[in-house]
Amino acid sequence: MSSAAQAKTLYESHFSEMEKGGLPNGKAWIRNLRERAMARFNELGFPTSRNEEWKYTDVAPIASTVFQPARRVVDRVAAEAAAHFDAARATFTAVHSRYELGRTYLDLAALARAQGNRDAVTANLRAAHRLFRLLKVDKYVGLTVHLARQLGVALGEDAESR
Helix, strand or coil: CCHHHHHHHHHHHHHHHHHHHCCCCCCHHHHHHHHHHHHHHHHHCCCCCCCHHHCCCCCHHHHHCCCCCCHHHHHHHHHHHHHHHHHHHHHHHHHHHHHHHHHHHHHHHHHHHHHCCHHHHHHHHHHHHHHHHHHCCHHHHHHHHHHHHHHCCCCCCCHHHC
């Protein structure tokens, strides 16, 4: 069996394995395109010098090179990406939860002010201010400083520098 015939057989077996294992992009239109391309390759094989478009091109080096499916690499990269995505999602969730907590502190400060509870206003404004500074949400840091000035609440020694 020639090296081109061996390569063709190898490509056919790789394609069959990928079909059985599910292709990375399982959309019908791409699956159909791949199947048609493989059927055409099975029909024609590698081009030879007898093909007009290929008469000056030696495809033997390509035909004799043993290529491996990228599936294993794709699986590894996909697993790494999924791990990074999970970490990013966890970080986003934690940050979003802290942000929402800061907004809750502001709501509690407003409620305490309506009830005339100055100690609760001070405690909630300070808590909101610390969270927003930690998260670097300047808009809300500025809001807490502004509210503290309006209400005469001391946020801490470094709050006034903002």
